[in-house]
Amino acid sequence: MSRNAEVAERLEEIADLYEAKDVGYKPNMYRRAASNVRDYPEAIEDLAEEGLDAVTEIDQVGDSIGEKIVEYIETGSIERLEELRDEFPVRMQELTSVEGVGPKTAGELYQKLGIQNLDDLEEAARNQEIRELEGFGAKTEENILDHIEFARQAQERDLLGDGRPLADDVKAFLTDVEDVERVEIAGSTRRWRPTIGDIDVLVASDAGESVGEALTEWDRVEETIEIGPTKTSVRASGIRVDLRVVVDEEFGSALQYFTGSADHNITLRNYALRKDLKVNEYGVFDVSDVEDPESGQRVGERLASETEEAVYDALDLPWIPPEIREDRGEVEAAQNDALPDLVTLDDYRGDLHTHTDWSDGDYTLEEMLDAAEERGYDYYAVTDHGEGPGVFGDTGLADDDVLDQLDAVEAEAADRDVEVFTGIETNVDADGNVVEVSDDVLAGVDIVVASPHSGLGEDGGDQTDRLVAAIEHEHVDVLGHPTGRLINDRPAMELDPSELGAAAAEHGVALEINSNPHRLDLWGELVKVAVEEGATVTVNTDAHSPSEFGYTEYGVHTARRGWCEPDDVLNTWDVDEVRDFLG
Template sequence: MSRNAEVAALFEEFADRLEADGVEYKPNVYRRAADNIRAHGRPIEGLAAEGKETVEEIDGVGDAISSKVVEYFETGEIAELVELRDEMPVDIQALTGVEGVGPKTVGTLYETLGITTLDELEAAAEAGEIREVKGFGPKTEENILSNVAFARRAQERARLGDARPLADDVLELLRGEAAASQVEVAGSIRRWRDTIGDVDVLVASDDADAVVEAFTGWDGVSTVIESGPEKASVRANGVRIDLRVVVPSEYGAALQYFTGSKNHNLKLRNVAIRRDLKMNEYGVFDVSDVDDPDAGQRVGERVAGETEESMYAALDLPLVPPELREDTGEVEAASEGDLPELLESGDVRGDLHTHTNWSDGRNSPEEMVAAAEARGYDYYAVTDHATGPGMVGGVGLDDDELREQMDALREVAADAELELLHGVEANIGAEGDIPTSDDVLAELDVVVASPHAALDQDPDAATDRLVRAVEHPAVDILGHPTGRLINDRAGLDIDVRRVAEAAAEHDVALEINSDPARLDLHGGPAKTAVEAGAAIAVDTDAHRPDTLGYVRYGVHTARRGWCEPADVVNAWALSDLRSFLH
């Protein structure tokens, strides 16, 4: 397992602590290095073993940072980071996890009130102490107090995008073990929920000891929590991973049971009972001739259990895709032969929301287009930020710069093997206005309109705002509609159905933003949107070539929303897409 994410997290902490201490410029250097270390294709530990010069092959990593990387792998710590922790002994990750509390705020509250933990922050807000600090006030204090509760809930669950790569590493490890005949994740991560409590891994094997030994001996493990004959739990990269080993004849039953959800399984058990069957983690059993079906877990004649398909077939049902197993009508649809033909990764023909170094992306249009071509896409849109609310530091393009980019992209398009669309990510003002001029918007191939600021509006105002935005004649896609950041920011609380109905009326697609920090819309609202007649766009919001791969998260989120290819505009042929775009 690569340790890139681990090292990147250290430099992100470095940046936060420097900023909290009032240091300027340097924190951004460390954040850029952290991003590039996380995204780098080679394991950072291998680069460090070859020497600091090899580490410096990573973009944005110079002598100072490469020396710290090598130091970390040689000594297990970075002395300068340890000093920063000692100078300001705050739980920087927990505190900055509260919306509205950035590193500078952490530094101010430490210097003035001595706040070091989430508990102390909450207590100070409840006591009315924060409002007395210069630059703060009652409203800021009130927001911090309410956001602390959100942050506490977020601490209990990891983002899918943080846990899934870790799960993939475990799957690769165990699938390479001769003793393991079948290996799969279960639980909420298999259902592709946007957050997970822990990673559940299920293995079919006749040699459980060998599997458990390989699992607990994995070099990615930081702590072995427990280890037994058929189960083990470890912690890796801050995430708990639970292993369960079952005999092959019961693997399908266990996989179905531990995938869940609980409500889905309860619905299936009720179907089984009506058929004189008993369904559990060991199989499906015919108990029609059993006096007491509750006498044990394996009573009666086993009629299914080796495969998941057999478990559903025993109930005269087709296999229900894991993403649908939330008791939102999937069992009824399966019984009626009416399950949707869900979107697959191969159905996606292009990406309609991406960025380049013309705004806040890291790479040139040529590099991003090449990455899209490598994915086999038919079309690809560059949609850099326009100026407007929420855009700081000169990130967005004004009208003249957008026209300049049009000329530049024509040259890129001439050499491209796909259809290059020129678009923009325009900002939605607090009242639903689009600051970019109508003349420029009319010249573009695709207009993504997204909220980036004023994300604390009341539900009615937020809904009215988005409805007004989709009514704009140039808007094609409503980008990340709520503006949420998973575990960091709740975003807008909107009436999805009302927004979707307006979008359907005006031929605007609602986005499933595939960035695992967003997944916005997520599954339930996406299902509501499709039911209301709206089209969906599964985009990545990519800022680097590798983040085009985020589409996997968007596809599975779309599947959780019951989306079929016909519902997703970037699964359409180019001619159909162009007919849809304004």
């Protein structure tokens, strides 16, 4: 994996700090550069090695920003960023995770009240100090106080989209370490949970301390927390990485144990005890002749430990995929030979929710279709935004613009190897109306994605009726990111997934799993309930650039967490089946 996202984050931090200083043009300049670095197809570290001229080939990256990129790759820091951090010693990411607090507001709160972190912010709000500042007021202060607890919880876990690439990187690094026999990612990262507390990596080796020392030399490591023969912990790119080292003979049982979840392991352990077996990180043991099975971890006759498959087999169970090890009936399903045949990335045939620069996308229609063809998609949908609230920069399309785009899509799609669906994404208002695009226009496109972008349940309350009303609209084909959540940034709307799934099944509307790691909406638990009601789901990236097509992986694994089989997922169907579904 490249370091593009890591560098982009540093540029975005510079942008935030410049905004806190109220510097006019620089924040947008750095944000545009950050976006282009993140999306650039080549590894930024390779460009930096070639020199400044190679780095400045990236659009919106001039000499000044390019020099900072090279400086970061070569030294691990940026002098100007450190200066800005000294000027504004605030936990910017922490403060801006509170709804209504942007970088400029965070800068003002620091300068006027000395607020540096969430504790300071909460104390000032409770003491009613914020309302006394010009431009704030009691309502703003109350809103900040209402959202602090959610922001505090958000700081405890990182996005899977940040952790998974780092986990893949550390796995690749450790694979090349001489004393390592086997290495796998474990924990919530392996189960593809939407957020992770840390990254767990398991290694088989007889030289644990040597492997731990090697990890501390990894160029992504910022801090060594502890080092030892069986466990080494470091902080890399802001995320804690816990390395556990076991002997090769016990690798499989350790992998099963450290993958979790804790609830799955408890249910598995209780199931084993009923069979006079003991299962733990050291293996599966027959304890039928042991007087006190709790007298030691390795008591009894060991039946299995080298592989996960052997561990489950010794319990007379099939191997259970990591994504569904959440104690939601998977052990009972395994006993009854009723585990789902989960969808895979290889089953995926095309993306049905994407954007171009006709609305708020970053790339042209031609560029997005080129990228879809390169990925080998059978079909692909262009679903730019209609006008309305929630559309970035008022870039949504009016009816006439939609009609113009239809002509452009049909012309650009001619003679391509990918079937292109015309479409639109429209807003679902607070009453469930599909607004801002006329019914005549909606009837003329292949696919209508209706998504909530405004009125996202700030006042609380169940939003099921609102979403069901959108599902019942005659032209709606997909309910996009149904809960409106942004992980660690905006809470999900309340809804009843059973009622939503039943309505979607009745009206032939697909429920979206939005694959963007900031959304993953719907998520596993809700997907499972909706599919049990007969709903079809669709895994889409909501991509605004070709690089975001890579989000598909997150969506497919989320579908797996929802126990989805290929037939449950619209994107696995052939093009004729999809056309029939869209009507």
